[in-house]
Amino acid sequence: MPKARLTFEDINVTVTVPAGTRVIEISDKVNAGIVYGCREGDCGTCLMKVVSGWDHLTEPSVVEDRVLREHFAGRHFRLACQAQVLGGEIVVKPA
Numbered sequence: 001m002p003k004a005r006l007t008f009e010d011i012n013v014t015v016t017v018p019a020g021t022r023v024i025e026i027s028d029k030v031n032a033g034i035v036y037g038c039r040e041g042d043c044g045t046c047l048m049k050v051v052s053g054w055d056h057l058t059e060p061s062v063v064e065d066r067v068l069r070e071h072f073a074g075r076h077f078r079l080a081c082q083a084q085v086l087g088g089e090i091v092v093k094p095a
């Protein structure tokens with residue numbers, strides 16, 4: 001199974017995780033500063049900035065896209081509870 005290296009810039013922690021993992025699952029475990037609410041792509045609390053590796057995340061769903069627009073989130077922002085890693089190197093931090 002492909003693996004991804006996911007770095008949480010705010011706490012300077014990098015972990016190797018299997019493809020398909022949602023960012024929130026890991027940020028929760030390593031105590032990164034990304035906060036969350038619904039975990040269902042609805043509230044927008046888990047907004048994060050993708051510092052690099054944008055291409056190594058799944059595309060936003062229609063639901064996520066709507067929430068991102070509602071929060072006037074720029075192109076490099078994603079919902080941590082929705083974005084899944086695909087592989088490669090990804091760096092994120094709280095929005």
Ligand code: FES
Nearest residue numbers: 037039042044081
């Ligand atoms: S926790 Fe609510 S949108 Fe991610």
